[in-house]
Amino acid sequence: MADWNPENYLRHADERSRPFADLLARVPGSPRTIIDLGCGPGHLTRLLRHRWPGAEVVGVDSSPAxxxxxxxDDPDGTYQLADLRGFEPPAPLDLVLSNATLQWVPEHRTLLPRLTSMVAPGGSFAFSVPGNHDAPSHTILREVAAREPYRDLTTSVARPSAFDPEQYLDDLAHPGWSVDAWETTYLHVLQGEDPVFTWIAATGARPVLDALPAPLRDDFTTDLQEALRAAYPARPYGTPLAFRRVFAVATRV
Known part of the structure; x- marks a missing residue:
């Protein structure tokens, strides 16, 4: 998969920021050491320093871009290029956080014990993942990608996946841990031409688009935009996009 495009990702920065703020609101205490796994372009990592002034905050991402x-954009911040699957902090942390990243890691539930092992006593492991992979935006993407002539080129691309709050609760609710797991469906009102395509092209559809050579990518884009416009009709005030998110905060008590 090609590297991420920060410009495309930030087009809907306001909408993408809401779940992060809701996640932070449920983190207890005042952590002094924080790691943001999958920090992206750092626009949300900065919020951690605003929320907890004086905390030592490090953003980690596997994308050089x-x-x-x-x-x-944040020269005062500390950012490290690393894959969260192999990342090891030098010492236990007060807050290990990951927002909209784990869904890209195959079998990410098997990583949860290692991620929680990074947490110091009294600290928390907090994350959110999209829970909308059965929404029209994703089912249509899979349906169009399965058509000829795209199918052979897109069969093995990376596909994000996530689970329900109850499953994460089962994974995290061990003795010595207090777990808060929940879900929220946001109703975003997007603006512009083909806004749902613009949204998923920067995230969920990116591996498929990257897998196609230029002429086929243009045809695929046209087919996908047409299908998404039918599923998400524009209204006078914009285009509504229902987006389900799944959250969990596990605190080491």
């Missing part, structure tokens, strides 16, 4: 953008 995202880390470069974070360092450019």
């Amino acid at each position: 995202m880390i470069d953008r974070a360092r450019r």
